[in-house]
Amino acid sequence: MKAADWTAVGATGLAVGSVEPQNGGYVVNVYVYNVSTGQELTAHRFTCSAAELHMTAHHVADVIYQAFTGKPGPFASRIAYVRQTGQTYELLVAESDGWNPHPIVRGLMPVFSPVWSPDNRRLAYVTYANARAVIYVQDLATGQRQTIAPGGEIVSAPAFSPNGTELAYARSSGGHTELYVANLQTGQRRQLTHDDAINTSPTWSPDGSQIIFVSDRAGGPQIYAMSASGGAAHRLSYDGSYNASPVYSPAGNAIAFIHRTDGVYALAVMKPDGSGVRVLDAQGNCDHPSFAGNGQMILYGTQRGGRKVLAEVSLDGKTMAILHSNAGGDSQPAWSH
Structure with missing residues (x-):
């Protein structure tokens, strides 16, 4: 050379x-x-x-x-996401650039909020059964599914604990929504929030000590934090009237979320204490941010040219790529660990 x-x-x-x-x-x-x-x-x-x-x-x-x-690369990994083609919904798993997608679930019922287990062997997601929303935890090797929460409950927004033994989720009843944690081995569950607000979108801190979530207890959707064992919550987001879909970076040094600015649901990041808000993409409405395993890139859904597409952006906002697809609309992505 x-x-x-x-x-x-x-x-x-x-x-x-x-x-x-x-x-x-x-x-x-x-x-x-x-x-x-x-x-x-x-x-x-x-x-x-x-x-x-x-x-x-x-x-x-x-x-x-x-x-x-000097940092591990994020490329030899997998992504999960939802594709809608006409009236058909698919939960797909593909390589990190969208190559070689294959279906985990396909049907006429909508699929929401896929999330990887820490060992990347399972996916939790929301779909419908008997006209009710249900959370499944599915083993990718065997296809075996575990149902979370008793039948008939309206549940959403699953999130694995860092050790993979518990699943946080939201349960709606009586006009309000509370957060729960289910033990995946015993089935026992405990309630985290106790108020008349809508509390949803839980996600764990990397060390498992904290859960951040979205609540409208102050009048609009904002991001809060609380101990993973329950107790009082404190507000993190104060910039703007709409902040939702939070997720910690793997190192716990940043939170990605959806932040409404100038009428657009933009992708933004902030420090763990809620300060230092930076908008990374406000070119189209964004959804469901998910960090790469190295914490240096974020995968999310957005819109370009009237279509739902997936995009990846670096944490500093300097590099962005659209994962183009010729089939359906893609949204709600999750990056494997």
């Missing part, structure tokens, strides 16, 4: 790779260099089948990302 050839065009880093057929599959090599010094930063070799070639490209991207940033 001749450093001068690349510094002349302003490059600071260089990745060189090769793909070679071998025994019906492929060998993929990648070498990453610091252009200014000529130093080889890292080199990796992958073997894969033809079916695994696209995911291997994600692994290569992760190698390059980590070589230059």
Whole structure:
């Protein structure tokens, strides 16, 4: 590698790779260099089948990302999301760029709020059964489903605890909505909130000590925090009249949420104490933000050209990509851990 050839065009880093057929599959090599010094930063070799070639490209991207940033890459991961085509709803799982989607659920009943378990082996989501909303926790390998909460209750907004043993959710009754936590092994549950407001969209802090959620107890949807064991809640969001769908970053140093500004439901982030609100995307109405496992990118639903699409944006807002699809409208995404 001749450093001068690349510094002349302003490059600071260089990745060189090769793909070679071998025994019906492929060998993929990648070498990453610091252009200014000529130093080889890292080199990796992958073997894969033809079916695994696209995911291997994600692994290569992760190698390059980590070589230059020092942080794990987010690319060799999966996303779940909801697609509506006509009257048909699908819960799909795909690679992080939307490639190779395959259905987990397909039918005429709407599907909402998919969320990954911490080990990425299960998905919790909301759909309808017997004209009632129900939460399922589905094992992706076996297809086996566990129903959360007794039949007949109106439930929504599932969220796994960081250790995967509990599920927080919202239950509606008598004109108000309260938060509950169910033990996935014993079925026992406990009530977190006790008031006449609408309390919904719970999500756990990475250490499991806190739950943030949305409540209209002050007149409009705002973000609150409380101990995961229950007790008093304190308000986090004060910027604007509508703040919803909060989610912690994996490191707990940021919260992504939906923030209404100038009539648009924008994607925004703030510090864990509610300060430092920054809007990342206000080009179209956004929904359901979800952090990548490395905490440096956010996946979310939005609208472009009158269509529902998925998008990814970096935490600093400098890089954005639309995951284009030629089928249906895509929304409510969740990024695996």
